[in-house]
Amino acid sequence: MESRWTEEDWKRCCGSTKFAKEMAAAGPFSDLDHAVRTARHIWLNLVDVKGWLEGFAAHPAIGTTSPSVSQWCKEEQSKAMTTATDTTMEELKDWNRKYMDKFGFVFLICASGRGTPEILAELKKRYTNRPIVELENAAHEESKITELRIKRLFETTEVAATSVA
């Protein structure tokens, strides 16, 4: 069913061009699990470091509320948003900036279900890491976010198929 998914669909799951191309070429997938395992393999083994940075760059900083932020992104951050006060939001922005200055890419965390205090504590802790360690942490978080989004892609397609049936 998912053979209809294009490179563009996969790019919404993860912003690396190489990842999207490889996923489009690897399909069709027998089920969600097959797609997720393939995505993990591609991200960890075939996408190079520049591709990782490209993937990271597709995310807005945590807490960004501009209209250009995608609906998926807003929903993933919904708990963070409802638990944020003006003070914690300011602090989050400051720390995001510090993090970006040190590592050269946005602070990435699979925010689904996490509140702002928890995210802020994690940001401060990860800020002390060496750049190579943080690169690996960010890649791991990106992988988790991608998996949630692939799940959504499957759900969306299933809903669409049911309503057509």
Next chain:
Amino acid sequence: MESRWTEEDWKRCCGSTKFAKEMAAAGPFSDLDHAVRTARHIWLNLVDVKGWLEGFAAHPAIGTTSPSVSQWCKEEQSKAMTTATDTTMEELKDWNRKYMDKFGFVFLICASGRGTPEILAELKKRYTNRPIVELENAAHEESKITELRIKRLFETTEVAATSVA
């Protein structure tokens, strides 16, 4: 004595701008060991991943013989050059290209004293690695090359000082 060294001098040791700036700011150094320890700390803890890639990009592919290759670089590769045959040089070029395609940066090895067969074997072995593992290997090799070059910088300055005395 080495307080005369500029950002440009440090950039000849390692092509990362951040590295060169931090070294220029961290001096003067009491001796070679002090400089090497500082360089290691800066490279591993303060230079981000984009800075690592900038450092790697300053190296020609192993085996390159164009006139733009620096004298230091030629000397570091002199054993590789004298042990190369036409066949191994062709093979080295092919594998360099494959490596660059997979990882997005040049194959880096501290070539000092190594022959072409040994370098080629190492390239083939490292080619099978995951991108993140190879990034760390390349950074480690870059660090070794940088240390050899800092040693040369100290020797050059000492020779110059002696001939002035």
